[in-house]
Amino acid sequence: MSKDIKIKKGLDIRLKGVAEKTLSNAPRSRTFAIRPSDFHLVKPKMVVKEGGKLKAGDTVFYSKEHEAIKFVSPVSGTLTKIERGAKRVILRIIIEADTQDEYTDFGTLDAGSADTEAIKNRLLEAGCWPFIQQRPYAVIADPETAPRDIFISAHATAPLAADYDFTLQGKEKELQAAITALSKLTEGKIHVGVGKNGQSPLEGLNGVELHKVSGPHPSGNVGTLIGKIAPVNRGETVWTITPQDLVIMGELFLTGKFNAERIIALAGSSVKAPKYYKTKIGSEVSTFIYDSGLNEENVRVISGNVLSGTEISPKGYLGYYDDVVTVIPEGDDYEFFGWNKPVFNKVSASRALTFSWMQPNKKYELDTNTNGEHRAFVVTGNYEEVFPLDIYPLQTLKACMVQDLDQMEALGMYEVAPEDFALTEFICVSKQPHQQIIRNGLDLMYKEIG
Known part of the structure; x- marks a missing residue:
């Protein structure tokens, strides 16, 4: 139920x-790329040199901080280039793909009968561990820390987001295998959020606590799910996983292959x-x-x-x-006196000379123009209107900016990720980079508190 x-x-x-x-x-991509910047705070240590041959599932690099966390090739081919930036930081790893993929065989594993260590080792060995994110800090999960609970949101509400009910069709076996395996890694519950009016393949799975979610964005964010069910306190850890990554993990247990x-x-x-x-x-x-x-x-x-x-x-x-x-x-053009006339073709949380609230179902063609310049915070009270978590958004942002760790802890930074502040950034009249501010705050907490 x-x-x-x-x-x-x-x-x-x-x-x-x-x-x-x-x-x-x-169409088959000629080259593929892995960007270490996609894995926040991970310092890569290369295993394969330029010119090295790879199968799909072969380790390309591992994390210097946690050597057991491996990052594998999505395809078989040749590692042709390691692009580096300032201080020789690896920017991109380019793999020239073969016409057909050849897979490393990790062997099948029955998640129902396997023990915790066997499941954890298989996920680490086959490069599936990076799919598991943890809160606090919104980074790849620490393999040595067991989570209190696991959260999965299959209710996408972001603008133009992929419909999980469609992308997960026919993947029930893989999803069940992944859920069964993950249930061995926590003593808590696996909470799954689905749309109230949808037909999600996750609804019929065993071993999950199902929640039917409704409401405007960000109701589909996994952070909203965490905040409404069981917020994260100091000393606690929860994991989050996206539904399509569950499919890859489940296929690993069923077939022994890393299918990206x-x-x-x-x-x-x-x-x-x-x-x-x-x-x-x-x-x-x-x-x-x-x-x-x-x-x-x-x-x-x-x-x-x-x-x-x-x-x-x-x-x-x-x-x-x-x-x-x-x-x-691309929004590289500007409106003359755009701030001083009625606006009919933009979305706004305010009713001051804007009329999107009168047509809630209208669809808009928006560009990337910020419609204003960066300035100091203007206290409008708008953030609280679109922020569903039991947290004060403006005070949290300011605490991060002044690096007040005690205040950040007291305000609930342990349960948030940058994406939870994406909507407040969108409506911000001050054009402040909310997501980057939160990211910097989380990084500081990770460094100082750990």
Whole structure:
């Protein structure tokens, strides 16, 4: 029996260019890339040199801090280039793919009968551990720390997000295998959030505590799920995993292979035919962007959603954790006296000369223009209207900016991640980078408190 969670605070940003629920195979990418920057605070130690041959599932590098955490190749091929930046920091690892993938065989493992250590070792060995994130600090989970609970949100509410009910169709066996395995790694519960009116493949699984979630964005954020069920206190650790990563983990136990397959939503008003593509982690996004076509040339390509994704080149690579690629117009033009006239074509949480509140179901074609400049915080009270967690958002942001660790702890920083502040950043009249402020605060806590 499910438990209902109704979120009242938030804001739905309805954009044009929602991906149609049709699935195509993306053309085979010639090269694939792994970006160590996708794994926050991980310092990579290379295992394979340039020119080295790889199978899908072979270790490419491991974490210097936790050597057991390995990062593996999504395809078979040749490691052709290690791109480095300042101080020889690794920016990208480029793999030239073979025409057909050859997989490393880790062997099947019955999650129901296997013990905790066997499951943990298999996830670490096969490169699936990076899919497990922990809170506090929103980083890859520490293998030595058992979580109080595990949280999975299969209710996507971010603008143009991939529909999990569609992308997970037919994956019930893999999902169940992953859930069974994860249940051995915690003495607590596995909480799963699904849409109240959806048909999620996760609903019929054994071993989960099901919650039907409704309400505006960010009701689909896993942070909202944590905050409404069991917030994280000092000394506690919880894990979070995205549904498509569960499928990869489940397939590992069932087949013994690391299959980095990913169903992504190509969305956005600049895409001629937005729809779903089957590809692999780290593939070239141009393989499916140009297959669908673009409505204009001056666009911004985002690996992820428009609120918390990463800007990439149209010839860039899919992020390790992303299941949506968004393409919207570049906002490099400015409106004369745009601040001093009624606005009908933008979304706003305010009713001052804006009218989006009168048409809640209207879809908008927004660009990347910030519609204002960076300035000191203006206290408007708007953040609290769209922030559903039991936390004071403005005070938390200021505590992070002045690096007040005691205040950050008292305000509840242990349970948040940068994406929880993406919506407050969107409506911020001061144009402050909320997500980066929270990220810097979490990094400081990780360094000083651990």
